[in-house]
Amino acid sequence: MSVRPIGTDDEALERAALRDRHLDRARTRGAVEDAERRHRAEKDAAAGEHGIHDVT
Numbered sequence: 765m766s767v768r769p770i771g772t773d774d775e776a777l778e779r780a781a782l783r784d785r786h787l788d789r790a791r792t793r794g795a796v797e798d799a800e801r802r803h804r805a806e807k808d809a810a811a812g813e814h815g816i817h818d819v820t
Contacts, residue, residue, distance in 0.1 A: 790796050
């Protein structure tokens with residue numbers, strides 16, 4: 765059985781660069797803030813269903 769490497773350092777760096785560019789575009793378009801607001805709203809709704817109140 766041969767062993768196949770998972771990825772080279774160059775491949776990992778390229779994936780990281782692509783991910784960073786994707787996140788930068790998302791921030792520019794307001795997608796990150798939208799996702800944070802949506803996450804907070806879902807968290808607040810779930811807490812309300814269970815009678816839990818966030819003190820932050």
